[in-house]
Amino acid sequence: MGRHDEVDRSGAPDTARAEAIERYTDQLLERTAGDERDRDAVERALRAWRRERDGSGESESAPVLPLARRFGRSALVRLASAAGVLLAVAVAALFLIGPGAPTADAALAGALERARAATPRMYELLFERGLGFTRAVEADLYVSGEQTFALALEKPAGTAWIGGDRAQVWVVPANPQLPVVLGDRARRTQQLLAENDVELPYVDVVSALEALSVDYDAALSADGLVLSGTKRATAPEHKADTFRLVLDEDGALASLELERRGRIALGDWRFELQARDTEVDGSVFDHASHHRADRRVIER
Amino acid sequence: MQPDPEPEATADAGPDTVPHALFEALVREHGPRLRVFLGAAVRDPLIQDELFQEALLVAWRRIGDFDPERSFGHWLRGIARNLILARRRADGRRGPLVAPDVLEELGALCEVDGPEGERLGEELDALRVCLDHLPDDARSAVRLHYTDGHRGPELAERLGRSVEATKKLMQRVRARLFDCMTMRLEAREGI
Structure with a gap:
């Protein structure tokens, strides 16, 4: 586990590491009762992102091009696989325009x-x-x-x-x-x-x-x-x-x-x-x- | 309506839609862990929210720089880290932002060798078990602080300790919980 390896690594100042552990554990403890606030914050940020994206006059396809140019279509496939969202993407895209979604x-x-x-x-x-x-x-x-x-x-x-x-x-x-x-x-x-x-x-x-x-x-x-x-x-x-x-x-x-x-x-x-x-x-x-x-x- | 496992199947639904949906899915998967990172680095919740939103906007604008062979979460935290450091430089003082060496350690703590998507949940599950195994006084302190919301002198008064002793107690408890959580996760992974 990378996190634990990092904790044990030599050379890192003990005080910085200890403070990081303190802060990190504090944040986890804040979430032991649930992660609703994070999920809400993610949705708020996504709404802000959509506003920014749509308000900037950016073409819907704009972000596709750099990825496609650099990595090709297969890279997009790998990206989707790596994120574990392949099915979700297909379904999400279909639902964005699919007549069944509202129902x-x-x-x-x-x-x-x-x-x-x-x-x-x-x-x-x-x-x-x-x-x-x-x-x-x-x-x-x-x-x-x-x-x-x-x-x-x-x-x-x-x-x-x-x-x-x-x-x-x-x-x-x-x-x-x-x-x-x-x-x-x-x-x-x-x-x-x-x-x-x-x-x-x-x-x-x-x-x-x-x-x-x-x-x-x-x-x-x-x-x-x-x-x-x-x-x-x-x-x-x-x-x-x-x-x-x-x-x-x-x-x-x-x-x-x-x-x-x-x-x-x-x-x-x-x-x-x-x-x-x-x-x-x-x-x-x-x-x-x-x-x-x-x-x-x-x-x- | 059945989902199709191949992304090409979405072409009829509008290929331009796919990256947006993909970006949202990635953010939903990695956003909570980024929130933990930011929460640990920045005490002020308003600044946390600002930085979180800013990180997403930067990530979207620079999505062409993302290497799909690597972790999206790691890349996202790198953006957030740079935003924190930039804001710290702009402030010209320590302010509410964490010191750079601590920030580096926080980044290391957030790293996961395997899939990140469910890691936060696994950590919280392990932490809850560790909480149950705390001595009564430590568990009581955690409950008063995190469940009941008592902080500072109020927490110290309820625990019957000085503010400084309470601070030390909470530090020890968090360190102990972190060690316990780490051991449990390692045991679960068979390390």
Whole structure:
């Protein structure tokens, strides 16, 4: 790893290196709760770039020429391959003029809007990862609007519950001797999930659909019920991340399959949601409904 | 509508569109890491944003200079580095910008031998695990600083330490987290 080699290299002033490590780690720590600000900043900068590009009277093809002259068409192909965006470029270009794009976007936006509505729904969740997808998490996922969720996980000792909303995240262990844990911020969700051996990229439908809206190019089937797509920017040497989403007749999410194929199979994962036509009681989102009143509750 | 794996297939859709889409894809892939680099080099978030946007505009104008055999992220950070140094020279003082030798070290820290696209996510995943393994007092300090937003004297008061002792504690914690993260990433890569 180049970064570590650099850290150990001789000759660099220790103070400069130490300050760089301090600053670099500080920036990473700022991002442990999420990278939304970076993604927003990237989009803002791209908007500024588009304005600059369009406002300068620059021909759309202007930047192509230097590359093509210097490296030829094959260089562009290599460039696309190296960036891992070959598929994304093709799809993006097609969608820029393709008649299906607005419909796909509208369908996804509609599903997102319905997911954001505070109508409780239940999904069966399956998350598999690793070589041969052998490490799996199966759970019932209850969602209500944005960021309100409850996960029911079957454990040898019974059912464990993990849930949360904008303000709080909570864990009710299956073992009744263990205390209920309350986290002060929703952003600690992933930490509490990890502590309970639950590894999930998403714990609510809105986050998953938002990721698809931002990072993926989507196509809509002729019947308007199936969306499929590929991640817009995928790392080099990675296969493109893909998803397949089925809408119900109301335009809400009926099922979702999201798959990531990494550089090595150990990093692969597949995330699936399947809606169940079950009436959801709002109390499922309250941790107190999952444990006895006298059970010890600790806050972290 | 199915994506076609060959870029030539986009010709019907307008070949002039491809470089724009490609540039956007590259920026989306490498932009977050450039933001980390800039954030580490420049404390002022407004200047960070300015430099980020400026770097993209320069990159676009000079895209013909980019060697597609090399890393786009590395090239982009090189542009940002030059912008920082130019601004530092123009300011004629240290100001809020990092010293050149630290800037060089930051550039080295951002380098990755393999694919850059998901590196930041891998680092953050490793860092989160390392956070869980911190002693209680250190983890508490990190939480107060990064989650709850307490800084300086306010953070020191909450930790029951002097401002200087708090600063030293945070420095030690960050160094420890960096070492832990690096070891985890190396172990993951089988080094």
